Amino acid sequence: MKQLIFIQSCFILFIACQAIDPTVICHGGAGSVDPSRYVGKFKGTVLAVQLGYQKLKESGNALDAVEIAIKSMEVDENFNAGYGAVLTSDGEVEMDACIMDGSNMKVGAITGMQDIFHPITLARRVMEKTKYNFLGPKGAMDLAKKEGFEFLPKGTLATQRAKDSLERWRQAQNVSLGEMVGEGGTVGCVAIDANGNVVAGTSTGGLTGKMPGRIGDTPIVGAGTYADNYMGGLSATGTGEVIMKSVLIYDILKRVNLTEITIQKAAQDACDEMLERYEDDGGVIGVDRYGNTAIAFSSEQMSWAYQNKDNEIHYGINKGDDFLYNIAECKNKNCFV
Ligand SMILES: *[C@@H]1O[C@H](CO)[C@@H](O)[C@H](O)[C@H]1NC(C)=O
Ligand SMILES: *[C@@H]1O[C@H](CO)[C@@H](O)[C@H](O)[C@H]1NC(C)=O
Numbered sequence: 001m002k003q004l005i006f007i008q009s010c011f012i013l014f015i016a017c018q019a020i021d022p023t024v025i026c027h028g029g030a031g032s033v034d035p036s037r038y039v040g041k042f043k044g045t046v047l048a049v050q051l052g053y054q055k056l057k058e059s060g061n062a063l064d065a066v067e068i069a070i071k072s073m074e075v076d077e078n079f080n081a082g083y084g085a086v087l088t089s090d091g092e093v094e095m096d097a098c099i100m101d102g103s104n105m106k107v108g109a110i111t112g113m114q115d116i117f118h119p120i121t122l123a124r125r126v127m128e129k130t131k132y133n134f135l136g137p138k139g140a141m142d143l144a145k146k147e148g149f150e151f152l153p154k155g156t157l158a159t160q161r162a163k164d165s166l167e168r169w170r171q172a173q174n175v176s177l178g179e180m181v182g183e184g185g186t187v188g189c190v191a192i193d194a195n196g197n198v199v200a201g202t203s204t205g206g207l208t209g210k211m212p213g214r215i216g217d218t219p220i221v222g223a224g225t226y227a228d229n230y231m232g233g234l235s236a237t238g239t240g241e242v243i244m245k246s247v248l249i250y251d252i253l254k255r256v257n258l259t260e261i262t263i264q265k266a267a268q269d270a271c272d273e274m275l276e277r278y279e280d281d282g283g284v285i286g287v288d289r290y291g292n293t294a295i296a297f298s299s300e301q302m303s304w305a306y307q308n309k310d311n312e313i314h315y316g317i318n319k320g321d322d323f324l325y326n327i328a329e330c331k332n333k334n335c336f337v
Pocket of ligand 1: 170171172
């Protein structure tokens, strides 16, 4: 029905279809987030969508918008990506990232990256500079060198918070492994421009205490990240092992593509079904091909924000949240306390 109205209004008005509001939507990870950590997540996700939206308005390029938005969370220690990435059982950072362009179905993904600030930018290089989709650590590292990426001194990306978290994981390990996923903090963004070009990206440090070499859903096309102008785009966060075998994002987009349900309902249904079947949770953010947003999670919290109007950003972290951040009003005061 919605598609019909869209096509008809374009036809009747006989103008370029401007029914799509350029939109940038991001998440800052699903999990159990302590209230003391909310403000940091709010600030980081709101800043990310603001930067992404500005870029989208300036350049009209959804790829640039997703990249700049994710980069801002990769340098923010409040998130588990880039600086602030969690540590493996060996105490090392191993980061995964993926970006996909729904206008040409190109995709770039990397895994096991160390000592670079911006895995999302390297994933974009895989997409643009190679004929492959997905590079493992050696190939990705070689490409980063070739592309002139800065390599940080070993250990630079490991924050005190990540070290403390690993220590807690080590102590609790033989008690309960299942509860150690923690607050998550994977980051991901989706942007759609006025012409319906959709791009999705995700970047993560994975799980605290993960076995070296473990890969989650983030860089897996269709599980953690996917974009297709015909369907929309989504980025996932949560327990990678179950998101991967649920092929979560592709499943959601296909439900929308093949039935009449909204992307919001499809996304919430899929997250709830995953929880019911595997007792592990997760969440997604994104848009359908018309720019309708989806924010869904089965975890206790998931931080998110989106912008699709010039002065207003929506954000939240608990179920039912929909706070409004007015850019002009909040310029000179802290709106998050
Ligand atoms: C691991 O479990 C054993 C036996 O249940 C206990 O004695 C020990 O203190 C635990 N270790 C840690 C680091 O919690
Ligand atoms: C579903 O996706 C196909 C491409 O895979 C596209 O041609 C079709 O228009 C889509 N249908 C809807 C209802 O969005």
